[in-house]
Amino acid sequence: MITDKFLKGRRGISPTLVERAAIEKAVSEIRQIPPRTILIEAGQPLRHSALIIDGLVCRTISDRDGLRQFVGLHLPGDFVDLHSYVLHHIEHDIASVTQARVAIVPHERIDLLIADTSLARKLWFSTVLDAAMHRAWLFRLGRLDAMGRVAHFLCETNARLKAVGLSDGRRFVLDLTQNDLAEICGVTSIHMNRIIRQLREEGLVTMRSSLVEIARPEHLAARGQFDGAYLYLDDDAGDPVRRT
Amino acid sequence: MITDKFLKGRRGISPTLVERAAIEKAVSEIRQIPPRTILIEAGQPLRHSALIIDGLVCRTISDRDGLRQFVGLHLPGDFVDLHSYVLHHIEHDIASVTQARVAIVPHERIDLLIADTSLARKLWFSTVLDAAMHRAWLFRLGRLDAMGRVAHFLCETNARLKAVGLSDGRRFVLDLTQNDLAEICGVTSIHMNRIIRQLREEGLVTMRSSLVEIARPEHLAARGQFDGAYLYLDDDAGDPVRRT
């Protein structure tokens, strides 16, 4: 089902079956996206948003040399660019990382969806959740060293994937190159390679091809100073270190 | 007037007089906040949001040693933590930087405000705008060197202050210590001091006590790869370098 994973496992805000049905009725089209394809370029006017069914989609801002900084990574179940519904255009690029399937929801149909104030609030929640994630990413880039950044990112991704049933809490498939990880963590891909080796040597994480295996989740969370409270998940699984 | 600056100068979204009156009626209290005071601590349940009348308010996330990363800086006219209206609690701290006056708007009154779908949309816009700013900050931290980060931040702040009438486009009052700037840019305060000296020596910016003077706005924007499109301002003042 298309909306299976939308806000799944989010504390007190998961959509009801009726709401999910309403969203599915609003879908105009299912689109299959090849890997490494730009979906939306910065500045372009937008008439629809997209719900990810499977695959990875990223939001990036490029510097003047074309080097990218990931400002977000979207997993299955994420409503990508609801932001554009409010803003009409966005100031960053959206691109597929892997092959992906997305459900297209035209903005004029979202107008109808938000007539239901409960659903409107959930859609608003979804954008505010993105903002909370952005803040966690700011902490990651501003206060952590390279290894801490990777550790923090992997903990976050593990927790998010677990919420939608794509991680068992320690192992998950994540089809990112080392260069993608570098663009996420704001380091060079060469340095990312060194960090990944260190994580392996310290027995914290192994990453073989696209399988990530977190050997010691608590240690990794400590290394990345990860506190998953900002994900607003139902339970605290995948979030071994709590602030409170 | 309390709501004078709310979404002022924002492209096609500035509130009408009627909407502003509605917001003002929703204000329960004007609060005077001393400098360096925590308004809201991470994890606390929240029953109101705050509109800044004057002063600076910051959002920060602390690492395990208590070192802070600024994840946002709020200027007069900003609605701080509308996010909390949707999320009920937030995952970061909110604190005054300077002395500040804020208008408190209880959440139950926001419930009434958003019955007006146009105003609801503007409040939603305000939170999504915060998210866009977060993304610009991610770019800043992820892809710019220390001087670029400072340049980018000053350009952004100049543009935002100009939108609410607090900068003439080159000079403005910004009551931040070098340590604050360091916490914004993710560097040590010692390094920030050196960067500020360099900016002065290169004739780009002078910062004497709390007066910031941008000598060559276009050069500073170039140095910080600043493109202010994400601020959704009415005109392009304070944004000399455009991507399109």
Place this chain on the structure above:
DNA sequence: CGATCGATTGATTTTTGTCAAAGACGGTGG
């Protein structure tokens, strides 16, 4: 007047980036 906070500077270490070069691996076409 001492005390405190912020700004400033120099010397040194650590982290990360840059440059250069191979190695591994899968897919494709001959």
Place this chain on the structure above:
DNA sequence: CCACCGTCTTTGACAAAAATCAATCGATCG
């Protein structure tokens, strides 16, 4: 089947950026 190609990964040597450590300095405030 195998050689070739491109992409991704890995490694080493070196350079640059930023952090750390250690003092001072200067203004403001009780």
